[in-house]
Amino acid sequence: MSTTVLPASAGPAETFYDFDEHPHPEGHSTMLGFWIYLMSDCLIFAILFACYAVLGGNFAAGPGPKDLFDLNLVAVNTAMLLFSSITYGFAMLAMQQDRLRATQLWLVVTGLFGAAFLSIELYEFHHMIAEGATPQRSAFLSAFFTLVGTHGLHVTFGIVWLVTLLAQLARHGLIQANKRRLMCLSLFWHFLDVIWIGVFTFVYLMGMLR
Amino acid sequence: MSHDPHAHANGHGHHAEAPHGSLRDYATGFLLSVVLTAIPFWLVMERPFSAGVTAAIIVAFAVVQIVVHMIFFLHMSPKAEGGWTMTSLVFTIIVVMIMLAGSLWVMHHLNTNMMPMPHDPSQLP
Numbered sequence: 001m002s003t004t005v006l007p008a009s010a011g012p013a014e015t016f017y018d019f020d021e022h023p024h025p026e027g028h029s030t031m032l033g034f035w036i037y038l039m040s041d042c043l044i045f046a047i048l049f050a051c052y053a054v055l056g057g058n059f060a061a062g063p064g065p066k067d068l069f070d071l072n073l074v075a076v077n078t079a080m081l082l083f084s085s086i087t088y089g090f091a092m093l094a095m096q097q098d099r100l101r102a103t104q105l106w107l108v109v110t111g112l113f114g115a116a117f118l119s120i121e122l123y124e125f126h127h128m129i130a131e132g133a134t135p136q137r138s139a140f141l142s143a144f145f146t147l148v149g150t151h152g153l154h155v156t157f158g159i160v161w162l163v164t165l166l167a168q169l170a171r172h173g174l175i176q177a178n179k180r181r182l183m184c185l186s187l188f189w190h191f192l193d194v195i196w197i198g199v200f201t202f203v204y205l206m207g208m209l210r
Numbered sequence: 211m212s213h214d215p216h217a218h219a220n221g222h223g224h225h226a227e228a229p230h231g232s233l234r235d236y237a238t239g240f241l242l243s244v245v246l247t248a249i250p251f252w253l254v255m256e257r258p259f260s261a262g263v264t265a266a267i268i269v270a271f272a273v274v275q276i277v278v279h280m281i282f283f284l285h286m287s288p289k290a291e292g293g294w295t296m297t298s299l300v301f302t303i304i305v306v307m308i309m310l311a312g313s314l315w316v317m318h319h320l321n322t323n324m325m326p327m328p329h330d331p332s333q334l335p
Contacts, residue, residue, distance in 0.1 A: 050309055085243075086237075093231070
């Protein structure tokens with residue numbers, strides 16, 4: 001009996017440790033992680049859209065969408081964001097071909113379109129506040145400024161990120177880490193354009209129909 | 211994720227599975243977006259239809275445009291990242307739908323079942 005047990009119990013030499021780690025290249029899960037961040041951001045916007053949908057009709061005898069919104073301005077704004085989306089696409093195409101100068105050029109163009117979008121939005125906000133349509137005026141205006149303002153804040157941080165990446169590109173060129181960062185910002189930037197589709201449809205266009 | 215058969219292939223420095231768009235993708239997406247944006251704006255500015263019909267059309271255009279952006283700009287596909295991006299997207303859409311529909315439903319019933327209130331609060335007993 002003991003002779004049959006011994007080989008099994010003298011097993012330590014046969015114990016198998018998997019030292020051979022699966023390869024985890026730096027940043028191999030960054031894109032998925034960033035996508036999940038975007039999904040959580042999506043939930044923030046969904047909550048703000050729900051608030052706007054619930055409160056958007058409570059004007060407190062104050063100004064409504066038809067008194068405040070200028071569709072021509074919103075159309076120009078939408079065009080700015082759409083142009084910035086396609087120019088970021090061109091930057092990504094240049095990046096795939098390892099053309100540093102072209103990547104930087106298209107990123108600068110994207111940043112300028114983003115800045116134009118923000119300027120127009122700030123002009124619109126300034127105009128509304130000057131007319132007395134402040135966030136404190138009614139539940140509709142509180143919900144409007146929170147939703148559109150949060151989107152504008154995201155665009156602002158997108159531009160800050162873009163400028164940071166331009167500095168990184170100038171210093172290190174199109175290294176693997178920078179490419180990964182550019183791909184994350186690409187997701188972020190196009191995601192903001194997707195949110196804007198919801199904003200101009202449900203806030204501005206539906207507001208004019210109300 | 212560690213059972214992903216592509217995990218070993220990814221170890222060689224470049225991201226073989228990273229979604230890449232082509233010039234054609236971006237151009238198609240851009241042109242479709244321009245059309246899908248211009249028509250709703252035109253419908254609301256010129257108002258050829260009644261408000262209800264116009265609202266239904268512009269919501270449909272928004273949904274189509276979001277899908278266009280997802281495919282041509284965000285390069286979504288059921289295979290990206292071993293299907294995890296699509297899984298998380300579907301989960302997010304379900305949560306968002308429950309939240310939006312639930313909020314609107316509950317708040318609508320609250321509004322319609324409220325006691326009628328006089329506009330001047332000083333008139334209250």
